[in-house]
Amino acid sequence: xxxxxxxxxxxxxxxxxxxxxxxxxxxxxxxxxxxxxxxxxxxxxxxxxxxxxxxxxxxxxxxxxxxxxxxxxxxxxxxxxxxxxxxxxxxxxxxxxxxxxxxxxxxxxxxxxxxxxxxxxxxxxxxxxxxxxxxxxxxxxxxxxx
Numbered sequence: 001x002x003x004x005x006x007x008x009x010x011x012x013x014x015x016x017x018x019x020x021x022x023x024x025x026x027x028x029x030x031x032x033x034x035x036x037x038x039x040x041x042x043x044x045x046x047x048x049x050x051x052x053x054x055x056x057x058x059x060x061x062x063x064x065x066x067x068x069x070x071x072x073x074x075x076x077x078x079x080x081x082x083x084x085x086x087x088x089x090x091x092x093x094x095x096x097x098x099x100x101x102x103x104x105x106x107x108x109x110x111x112x113x114x115x116x117x118x119x120x121x122x123x124x125x126x127x128x129x130x131x132x133x134x135x136x137x138x139x140x141x142x143x144x145x146x
Contacts, residue, residue, distance in 0.1 A: 004093075005093035006060070006061065006093065007060075007093050007094055007095045008037040008040070008059045008060060008061055008069070008092070008093060008094045008095070009058060009059050009060040009094070009095065009097045010036055010037055010040040010059070010094040010095065010096055010097065011040070011058070011096070011097055011098075012039075012040060013096060014036070014039055014089050016089070017088065017089045017090060018086065018087070018088050018089070019080075019086060019087040020086040020087075021084050021085075021086070024084065026086075029084075029085065029086045030085050031085060031086045031087070031088050032076045032077075032079050032080045032085045032087050032088070033076070033087075033088050033089075033091065034073060034076045034077065034087050034089050035073075035089075035090070035091045035092025035093075035094075036089060036091065036092045036094050037059070037069060037092040037093060037094040038069055038070075038072060038073035038076065038092060039073070039089050040059060040094070041055065041059070041066060041069045041070040041073050042070065042073050042074070042077070044058060044059070045066075045070050052066050052067050052070070053066075055070075100113045100115055101113065101114050101115075101134065102134065102135045103121055103133065103134060103135060104132065104133065104134075104135035105126060105127060105129055105131065105132050106129075106131040106132070106133065107124065107127055107129040107131050108124060108126055108127040108129065110124055110125070110127065111135055112125060112126075
């Protein structure tokens with residue numbers, strides 16, 4: 001038995017959990033399971049266009065581990081497309097993380113949100129004052145977004 005999987009950072013919660021081929025009744029379909037972390041890997045690599053190294057950093061895993069995750073995810077999707085199977089999105093080793101940071105102005109009390117990786121704002125977008133800082137808890141954010 002191998003060691004347990006490290007929880008992968010997932011920033012996108014899919015709105016849907018099931019895809020099926022049109023025109024085939026559910027009782028006649030077999031299913032393929034795509035885990036939530038595999039779905040995130042497809043989103044990052046194939047939809048957003050991140051390199052395996054950058055996507056691995058976002059998910060909190062190595063480039064090699066990301067490569068294994070995306071390879072398995074693509075196999076699941078290909079199997080479903082080629083063999084007319086339904087895809088159920090569930091399970092996996094993951095944790096949802098925030099991808100945004102909230103800032104506030106100490107002068108005018110204006111609050112705004114910026115995505116991770118954009119740096120600290122120099123001034124308030126509302127009043128232009130330089131007395132700005134983080135607002136709210138950051139416990140659920142990954143370390144690179146703090």
